[in-house]
Amino acid sequence: MNYTLNQLQIFLKIVQTQSVTKASEELHLTQPAVSIQLRNFQDQFEIPLTEVIGRKIYITDFGYEIAEAAENIINQVQAINYKTMAYKGQLSGKLKISIVSTGKYIMPFFLADFMKEHTGIELLMDVTNKSKVMESLKKNEVDFALVSIVPTTLDVEQLDLLQNKLYLVGSAEKLFNEEKNIKKVFKNLPLIYREQGSGTRQIMEKFIAQNSISGFKKMELTSNEAVKQAMVAGLGYSIMPLIGIKNELRNNELQIIPVKGLPITTNWSLIWLKGKKHSPISSALLKYIQEEKQRIVQEKFNWYEQY
CATH class of the missing domain: 3.40.190.10 (Periplasmic binding protein-like II)
Incomplete structure (x- = not known):
């Protein structure tokens, strides 16, 4: 076996998207490049990882088992990177935020400088509708949620960002x-x-x-x-x-x-479950936004006050 980490990442993305085309788009690679890496990866196994019927790709049972192993390996590699950066005194790890769809015009501006300063942070931001945002928050799957209507059915704390x-x-x-x-x-x-x-x-x-x-x-x-x-x-x-x-x-x-x-x-508000134990990353983000909120609003949303 002589597969690479890159091949594991590409194969896992193909399994997740059920499509070579979608995998290439999400990985910002060309479709031929993804197809070549999939073929090179497959050549190392005697058992098929995928089947193509018509123009659709299907993952075999063996392929799903290899994908699960690939995900574990990738997670371990990321953990090594995070621990290395943490040892050097840098914030590292994942920051998970779920935002309502219109929030995509707001949240990036409150994250940009913070992410540039802390390069070891991996941002996972899900842009969806309010119901799914609330579901993610309720299950404690995310650090924060951005909403325009603060829920009354969940016990949350909030930081208002913008009207x-x-x-x-x-x-x-x-x-x-x-x-x-x-x-x-x-x-x-x-x-x-x-x-x-x-x-x-x-x-x-x-x-x-x-x-x-x-x-x-x-x-x-x-x-x-x-x-x-x-x-x-x-x-x-x-x-x-x-x-x-x-x-x-x-x-x-x-x-x-x-x-x-x-x-x-209403207000665009960053919310989180009341009593949540924040990670060092989420605590640092809260502190950053509290200190920089007025500057960000003045610099990025000055046009907003005209209406």
């Missing part, structure tokens, strides 16, 4: 006057919703219910990016966070429609 503002938004092509009668604004307005479990949808539905609005549901999409592109194309309107439409507003592709009662404001 969240939600407006009625749509294509810039149609002209709107400021209208005090909310029902008139929404009359015959095709509305685009996020999927069930989304915090943005929860806020939008609450606003519509509180104001007895009878606007009709045009479609339901599973990400703010999809909602944004649908609005740019003129397919409808939605109540959505300001944080994700900076470029579209500047390029006059979208507009904020003035409506009484909007914007709705």
